[in-house]
Amino acid sequence: MPPQFLFDLSTIDMDAVVADIDEIRKYNPQRGDMEHLNGITYFDDKGHVIGFKDVRREEFWVAGHIPGRPLLPGVLMIEAAAQLSSFFVRRILGWDGFIGFGGVENCKFRQQVLPGSKLYFICKQDRVRHRRFTSHVQGVVKGQLVFEATITGAAM
Numbered sequence: 001m002p003p004q005f006l007f008d009l010s011t012i013d014m015d016a017v018v019a020d021i022d023e024i025r026k027y028n029p030q031r032g033d034m035e036h037l038n039g040i041t042y043f044d045d046k047g048h049v050i051g052f053k054d055v056r057r058e059e060f061w062v063a064g065h066i067p068g069r070p071l072l073p074g075v076l077m078i079e080a081a082a083q084l085s086s087f088f089v090r091r092i093l094g095w096d097g098f099i100g101f102g103g104v105e106n107c108k109f110r111q112q113v114l115p116g117s118k119l120y121f122i123c124k125q126d127r128v129r130h131r132r133f134t135s136h137v138q139g140v141v142k143g144q145l146v147f148e149a150t151i152t153g154a155a156m
Contacts, residue, residue, distance in 0.1 A: 003145035006124040006136055012042045012050065014120065019043075019091070024051075027090040028083050029098065033060045036080035037121075043092055047125030051084040057115040072113035074147065078104055081137040082151050084121045089133055095155050102132065102152035111146040113139070119146070131155040 019040035030036070036053050043049040055072055062070040079101075086099040113119055119141055126134040132154045139147040 003138075003140075003143075005140070005145075006122050006138055007048050009050075009122070014041055014050070016041055019087075023091075024083075024087055027087050030083060034079070035083075036076060037083050037087070040084075040087065041120070043088060045092060047088075047128075049084060049088045049092070049123045049125075051080075051087070051121045051123070053080050053119045053121070055113060055115050055117045055119055059115070062115055070115050072115075072117075072119070074107075074109050077109075077113065077119070077139050077147050078107065078149060078151070080119070081121050081123065081135075081139065081149065082153060084123050085125070085133065085135040085137070085151055085153055088123065088125060088135075089128070089153065089155075093128065095131070098156045099153050100156040102154045104152070105150045107147070107149035109147045111141070111144055113141055113146055117141045126150070 017039045024037050037051045038054045041050040082101050089095045122138045124136045135151045
């Protein structure tokens with residue numbers, strides 16, 4: 001059975017770039033090795049957003065995680081998904097200031113992600129109130145669900 005995504009992707013051009021790295025940098029403070037989004041493919045005002053990371057062979061973690069068989073660390077997948085959620089609440093909802101990571105729940109890693117992959121992050125905002133938000137996120141490579149989690153963030 002194919003994976004059940006958070007929302008219907010059939011009408012979305014996954015190759016589109018509606019916000020490039022320069023646009024993401026206007027809203028997210030991460031730079032250098034901690035910048036984990038390369039672009040935004042889609043967003044709407046209903047809480048749906050899709051971003052992507054080009055998993056490069058020269059990233060800092062490749063040599064050490066795991067030598068001879070590099071695998072993108074799960075914690076970096078979660079970080080990238082949190083950055084996507086942060087972009088959404090700042091760019092679409094208009095929140096000001098720094099958005100902090102508040103937690104992760106119901107996290108499951110289903111497949112490995114290798115250098116050379118394009119990792120899409122599908123995000124659906126669940127709750128937004130009192131300067132806190134909850135996002136459901138999924139990671140997808142070549143149409144396969146590689147992880148899912150619920151992320152909480154807050155305006156600091």
